[in-house]
Amino acid sequence: MTESFELVDTEDVDSPGDEWEEIDVADTEADRIARRRDREFSEFRKRIKDADQFKVEASVFDDATFAALYKLVQDGYIDAFGGPISTGKEANVYSALGGETAADVLDVDDNPEVAVKVYRINASDFRDMRGYLDGDPRFEGIGHDKKQIVQAWVRKEFANLTRARKAGVRVPEPMAVERNVLVMELLGLDTGRAKRLSEVHVENPETAYEVIREYMRRLYDAGLVHGDLSEYNVILHGEELVVIDLGQAVTVHHPNSREFLERDCHNVAAFFRRQGMDVTDEDLLAFVTDDTSD
Numbered sequence: 607m608t609e610s611f612e613l614v615d616t617e618d619v620d621s622p623g624d625e626w627e628e629i630d631v632a633d634t635e636a637d638r639i640a641r642r643r644d645r646e647f648s649e650f651r652k653r654i655k656d657a658d659q660f661k662v663e664a665s666v667f668d669d670a671t672f673a674a675l676y677k678l679v680q681d682g683y684i685d686a687f688g689g690p691i692s693t694g695k696e697a698n699v700y701s702a703l704g705g706e707t708a709a710d711v712l713d714v715d716d717n718p719e720v721a722v723k724v725y726r727i728n729a730s731d732f733r734d735m736r737g738y739l740d741g742d743p744r745f746e747g748i749g750h751d752k753k754q755i756v757q758a759w760v761r762k763e764f765a766n767l768t769r770a771r772k773a774g775v776r777v778p779e780p781m782a783v784e785r786n787v788l789v790m791e792l793l794g795l796d797t798g799r800a801k802r803l804s805e806v807h808v809e810n811p812e813t814a815y816e817v818i819r820e821y822m823r824r825l826y827d828a829g830l831v832h833g834d835l836s837e838y839n840v841i842l843h844g845e846e847l848v849v850i851d852l853g854q855a856v857t858v859h860h861p862n863s864r865e866f867l868e869r870d871c872h873n874v875a876a877f878f879r880r881q882g883m884d885v886t887d888e889d890l891l892a893f894v895t896d897d898t899s900d
């Protein structure tokens with residue numbers, strides 16, 4: 607198959623400034639639900655815990671995580687849980703059938719499928735997370751409490767996705783965030799799990815490279831650096847390339863943003879070199895940072 611890899615259109619982008627919204631990590635509704643433990647919540651928790659697709663992971667979910675899922679069901683983002691898609695170092699991703707609110711957000715008639723990314727509070731590597739949060743103007747004042755750090759992280763991922771979309775970068779549409787859980791558009795048009803760029807045979811790497819470097823530039827122009835970009839965090843969605851996993855993305859103000867950008871450029875250029883292309887890390891970095899686009 608020869609893919610066309612069309613770029614998505616851009617909207618007006620604000621210049622990268624200091625207009626970042628502050629991130630609130632006060633006690634969430636999910637925490638309150640977990641504390642209250644009324645009958646309806648207890649039944650929900652039991653049902654989910656007993657469901658086949660959660661068997662393995664149920665032990666690592668705390669009550670407040672179940673409460674976050676419960677709240678997302680009540681708010682119409684999730685109707686029914688599907689199966690696990692991925693179990694990562696810090697988060698599990700599940701497919702689910704979205705509810706009415708999810709359909710509204712995506713502006714579709716039928717309930718859409720959604721991806722639910724659940725960060726495991728206990729499994730998360732907090733020292734790693736702190737390194738990305740410290741120096742980000744949005745996270746001044748976040749303490750060392752595990753729960754607050756993870757919560758800040760998930761909100762950051764949501765804010766980064768929103769920002770990237772506005773800047774004309776194709777990312778999953780973020781729908782809701784509740785405590786340590788993020789709901790977003792489910793990628794993958796065929797049955798089965800969406801394929802990463804690392805898993806497909808790329809017929810026309812030149813076009814794919816042009817799209818990815820343009821997304822890197824748009825992201826940079828919008829004041830963000832992905833920070834973990836490689837063929838593992840780009841998904842093939844029909845004819846589109848979609849950038850995922852923006853939790854660690856930092857603003858250009860971050861003291862390590864340049865280092866992260868250089869690493870991203872290296873990973874991306876190295877992938878396309880393996881596809882037989884003659885691209886250098888330096889050329890890519892120059893393309894991304896050189897503001898000659900307008």
Ligand SMILES: Nc1ncnc2c1ncn2[C@@H]1O[C@H](COP(=O)(O)OP(=O)(O)O)[C@@H](O)[C@H]1O
Nearest residue numbers: 691692694695699721778790791792793800851
């Ligand atoms: N919106 C989505 N739609 C479909 N699959 C997804 C989505 N987000 C993540 N995934 C799947 O889950 C995997 C892990 O997600 P990712 O956000 O990269 O988390 P991690 O931090 O564990 O790498 C991805 O490689 C992809 O296979």
Ligand SMILES: [Mg+2]
Nearest residue numbers: 838839850851
């Ligand atoms: Mg990933």
